[in-house]
Amino acid sequence: MKARTIETRKGARCRVLEAGSGMPVVFLHGAGGLLADNPFLDGLAARYHVFAPELPGYGESTGEELLEDMLDFTLHGWDVVGALGLTRPHLVGHSMGGMIAAEMAAIAPNDLGRLVLASAAGLWIEEHPIPDIFALLPGQLVELLFQDADKGQALLTGGVDFSDMEAFKEFYLGQQRRLAMAGKILFPIPNRRVSKRLYRVTAPTLVLWGGADKLIVPAYAERWAQLIPGAQVQIIPDAGHMLPYEQPEIFVDALSRFLG
Amino acid sequence: MRFTWFNLMPWPYLPDDFREKNRSVWVDIPNTLYDPKKGHFVYHQYMDQLEYAETLGFDGIGCNEHHQNGYGLMPSPNLIAAGLARRTSRAAICVIGNSIAGYNPPIRVAEEFAMLDVISGGRLVAGFPVGTPMDTNFCYGQIPALTRDKYREAHDLIMKAWAEDEPFAFDGKYNQLRWVNCWPKPIQKPHPPIYIPGGGSIETWDFCLDHDYNYSYLSFYGYLRGKSLLEGYWERVAARGKDDSPYRAAFAQIICVADTDAEAEELYAEHCLYFFNRCLHVFPPFADPPGYRTVNTIKYGALSQLRLEAQRIMQGLTWKQLVDERFIIAGSPETVRQQLEECITGLRIGHLFCLLHTGNMPDWKTRHSTKLFAEKVMPHLRHLWPEFKDDQRWWIQPMEDRLHPEETRPGAEKQGQEWP
Numbered sequence: 001m002k003a004r005t006i007e008t009r010k011g012a013r014c015r016v017l018e019a020g021s022g023m024p025v026v027f028l029h030g031a032g033g034l035l036a037d038n039p040f041l042d043g044l045a046a047r048y049h050v051f052a053p054e055l056p057g058y059g060e061s062t063g064e065e066l067l068e069d070m071l072d073f074t075l076h077g078w079d080v081v082g083a084l085g086l087t088r089p090h091l092v093g094h095s096m097g098g099m100i101a102a103e104m105a106a107i108a109p110n111d112l113g114r115l116v117l118a119s120a121a122g123l124w125i126e127e128h129p130i131p132d133i134f135a136l137l138p139g140q141l142v143e144l145l146f147q148d149a150d151k152g153q154a155l156l157t158g159g160v161d162f163s164d165m166e167a168f169k170e171f172y173l174g175q176q177r178r179l180a181m182a183g184k185i186l187f188p189i190p191n192r193r194v195s196k197r198l199y200r201v202t203a204p205t206l207v208l209w210g211g212a213d214k215l216i217v218p219a220y221a222e223r224w225a226q227l228i229p230g231a232q233v234q235i236i237p238d239a240g241h242m243l244p245y246e247q248p249e250i251f252v253d254a255l256s257r258f259l260g
Numbered sequence: 261m262r263f264t265w266f267n268l269m270p271w272p273y274l275p276d277d278f279r280e281k282n283r284s285v286w287v288d289i290p291n292t293l294y295d296p297k298k299g300h301f302v303y304h305q306y307m308d309q310l311e312y313a314e315t316l317g318f319d320g321i322g323c324n325e326h327h328q329n330g331y332g333l334m335p336s337p338n339l340i341a342a343g344l345a346r347r348t349s350r351a352a353i354c355v356i357g358n359s360i361a362g363y364n365p366p367i368r369v370a371e372e373f374a375m376l377d378v379i380s381g382g383r384l385v386a387g388f389p390v391g392t393p394m395d396t397n398f399c400y401g402q403i404p405a406l407t408r409d410k411y412r413e414a415h416d417l418i419m420k421a422w423a424e425d426e427p428f429a430f431d432g433k434y435n436q437l438r439w440v441n442c443w444p445k446p447i448q449k450p451h452p453p454i455y456i457p458g459g460g461s462i463e464t465w466d467f468c469l470d471h472d473y474n475y476s477y478l479s480f481y482g483y484l485r486g487k488s489l490l491e492g493y494w495e496r497v498a499a500r501g502k503d504d505s506p507y508r509a510a511f512a513q514i515i516c517v518a519d520t521d522a523e524a525e526e527l528y529a530e531h532c533l534y535f536f537n538r539c540l541h542v543f544p545p546f547a548d549p550p551g552y553r554t555v556n557t558i559k560y561g562a563l564s565q566l567r568l569e570a571q572r573i574m575q576g577l578t579w580k581q582l583v584d585e586r587f588i589i590a591g592s593p594e595t596v597r598q599q600l601e602e603c604i605t606g607l608r609i610g611h612l613f614c615l616l617h618t619g620n621m622p623d624w625k626t627r628h629s630t631k632l633f634a635e636k637v638m639p640h641l642r643h644l645w646p647e648f649k650d651d652q653r654w655w656i657q658p659m660e661d662r663l664h665p666e667e668t669r670p671g672a673e674k675q676g677q678e679w680p
Contacts, residue, residue: 068406135287135398135545173558180405180551187549188401 001041005060006053008079012063016084017052020045024089024236025259026081027051027098031121031133031182032175033058036158040244043252048259051089053080057181059174064181070192073109073185074103078111090259091203092116094244096182099194102228105205106197114259115203117224118251119213119241124191134179134187134191147212147240155245199226205231206258210239210246227250232258261604261644262655264320264354265630266512266613267312269306269340270331272620273298273644274538278330284543285330286394293330302333305623307340311347311666312627313616316634320385324478325359326392327399331619332538345380345666349664352656353380356457356476356613357387361407362400365435366414367442372420373466374446378612378625381662382447387455387476389414393552394542405551408463410434422451434597448610453654455510460489461557468508474611474654476510480540483603486511490607506645507610507654512590513603514615516590516634524590527625529579530617532588535619536577588618593636600637604644 008014013167015204017034019041025048027041034052044050055076057064067073077100081089093101098120105115124130131144146152163166185192205228209221218235225231234254239247274285274293310321318660323340326332334340337355344353353376358369376385390411396402402410413432420428421442430437446452454473458464468475475493479486489510497504516532518524581589589599604612616633617626672678 134404134549135543137545173555176550176553176558177555178550183404183549183551184406187397187403 001038001045001050001052003230006080006083008063008076008083010063010066010076010079012056012061012066012076012079014056014061014063014080015054016049016080017041020048020050022048023259024049024051024084024086024088025026025255026053026084026089026091028077028091028093028101029054029058030095030097030119031186032156035155035245037155038075038245040248040251043248044255047256048090051084051086053084055181057177067181068184070103070185071196073100074107077101077104078108081111086112090114090116092118092255093120094118095241096121096186096190098122099185099190099192102194102198102201102224103192105203106194109200109202112203115201115205115228116208116255116258117205118208119210119216119243120207120220120224121186121190121216122192122194123220123223123227124189125223128217130216131188132188133215134183144215145241147210147238147246150235151246152240152242155242174242178242195227197228198224201228204258206254207231207233208235208243208251208254209235209236210241210243211237212239213241213243215241261641262319262507262611263638263641264322264352264611264613265273265310265318266322266324266354266356266615267306267310267617268324268326268331268615269302269333270535270539270619272302272534273625274330274534274620278538279541282541284546285539286326286542287328287398287543287546289328289330293309299333300540306327306333307343307347309617309623309626309630310340310344312636313630314348314351316631317638318351318614318634320354321348322356322385324356324387325389325395327395329394331535338376341376341384342379344606345376345383345665347666349381349662349666351383352385353383354385354455354613355387356385356455356478357389358390359396359400360414360418361391361402361411362396363414365437366417367421367435367437367440369414370418370442371444373418373452374442374444377446377448378444379450380451380658383656384446384448384452385455385656386405387395387457388418389457389610390457390461391545393549394546397545397549403551407552408554412467419451422446442593445678447659448657453656455654461553462492462496463554463557465493469497469500469502472502472653474508474510474612476512476613477607478512478613480512480514480535480587480615482588483511483513483607484586486607490609491587494608503557504608505610505648505651505653506604506608507648507651509607509609510611510613511603511607511609512613512615513600514618515596515600515629515633516616516618517593517596517637518589518590519592519632521591523635524592525579525583528590528621528629530619531581531619531625532582532590533577533619536574536582536587539619593632596633597637597640600641601644604641610648610651612647
């Protein structure tokens with residue numbers, strides 16, 4: 001994939017991965033950001049024109065001070081779509097990205113094609129409290145994110161050798177910066193009341209979930225489907241919260257069938 | 261040189277296997293470990309000790325705010341301070357302080373601090389910490405990356421509320437108040453001395469210097485470890501062209517005094533180890549949520565006291581280590597005097613918060629140590645900083661003719677018997 005930097009009208013400078021051709025699909029990453037390897041983006045690029053913007057505070061993207069609350073994040077999403085010059089793209093959001101995509105679809109229901117929410121954050125069910133990702137030891141996070149923690153560890157660190165102190169420091173600083181940003185919409189409870197606004201979503205919606213998601217359990221998939229008119233649910237059995245990374249082929253296949 | 265007797269108010273009944281059975285003394289400590297009926301005696305004992313310190317000539321008596329914390333029983337230090345204001349009349353009441361980013365609206369702090377200043381006759385030292393991440397973020401739900409911004413706004417609101425004589429509208433990002441009209445207002449003008457307790461964020465230095473506030477480094481790890489941080493502060497003071505009055509800085513130190521060094525170990529070792537092994541046992545992620553520390557502070561290497569590294573130090577500490585590595589200053593009056601002089605001059609501080617109660621120390625030992633300190637250590641350190649002896653900028657200005665409510669007086673039964 002090639003990378004380029006766009007500047008939004010508000011002044012945020014964001015790195016965007018881009019590949020393929022056809023219908024535009026915008027992929028919004030989760031709280032951990034885009035990992036080093038994103039085979040599912042390559043898979044999608046075989047059929048669509050894929051854009052994967054990084055939020056301010058992630059990777060080379062800057063302007064995190066410009067985004068403070070949910071409305072800022074939501075409008076930023078549309079500002080990025082505008083800066084890319086896209087018309088009615090499909091929105092695919094994973095985890096925190098799903099939260100943002102759902103907000104975007106509620107605030108501007110006529111400006112997108114289809115909506116895919118994969119392991120989306122943004123709701124809170126009292127019987128299924130979501131673990132506090134801001135209060136975890138590194139090993140605990142991997143356990144929650146992946147069905148297979150060993151593979152997950154390798155995916156998460158992107159091959160960084162943690163015995164190299166400099167590399168570790170850089171990874172740590174990056175992680176602090178990313179999660180500081182995510183905390184603005186996820187801390188202390190990842191619920192900014194999108195549930196009150198979901199009645200506005202008119203885009204055909206697919207709710208995709210890993211059946212083995214330990215962070216945001218599959219009960220949340222049902223709740224999204226209850227709140228979004230006409231949404232369909234698909235549970236992928238052998239995947240945890242990091243479903244696009246754990247099952248890239250199944251993920252791409254599900255999206256292709258839904259997006260057409 | 262000024263001395264404040266400070267009590268963190270630890271819960272003294274944490275079980276022996278607390279560290280093994282629980283991941284944290286703070287935030288998610290099992291509530292069942294608290295016994296309110298025992299708590300009744302604990303509060304009174306701790307408040308009595310603070311009052312006792314006044315009678316021994318300490319300049320100040322101090323308390324602070326923590327939440328859901330096994331070593332700090334003061335979610336509201338203002339309640340403790342209110343009790344002290346009624347039972348003392350000379351010492352400064354140092355509330356170090358209220359974590360203002362967590363108050364909604366923060367005008368509450370302006371009001372309560374003003375009440376304390378009025379009740380105490382102008383003896384309040386007002387502390388405004390950003391608040392630890394345990395308190396402000398995990399217990400009080402504030403977003404880490406926005407905590408400092410919210411803190412600054414709360415500070416601006418409180419200071420303006422104290423300064424203005426007319427009601428005003430405050431259109432803040434986090435607080436919108438159409439009618440701000442602080443009533444009552446503090447006695448001390450323009451405001452009580454402001455202390456900013458810091459854990460190690462370098463942004464706090466500039467904030468103190470912008471407003472000429474006292475910077476208080478509240479560490480439990482002793483002056484050797486505090487040195488690099490205070491050196492950074494003093495460099496910043498010089499770079500900003502400010503004078504180097506030691507009263508710009510304060511430091512907290514655990515101190516144990518006995519008749520001899522050997523007696524100090526005998527009397528105090530178990531209580532100090534209780535503090536370091538049980539009270540400081542904090543689940544590391546609670547101490548470092550992303551966004552709480554700025555990238556600059558992380559890069560500066562001023563690591564939060566309770567992070568993983570610190571937890572490793574805590575394990576298996578011995579009395580010898582505590583003393584040799586100066587986590588604590590303990591021993592005979594002469595030993596303590598020597599080491600404290602090194603601490604005070606090394607860090608260049610004009611105000612020492614003396615932690616003379618530690619962990620689960622019983623009342624009699626606390627008083628023994630406190631009395632020896634007041635009689636045999638403090639007088640020998642008073643002379644330090646002679647060239648700044650008239651510097652009152654960071655000290656209270658009480659009313660001359662204030663009441664002495666600790667001296668019981670009957671109420672008026674007839675006209676003419678009322679207090680003035």
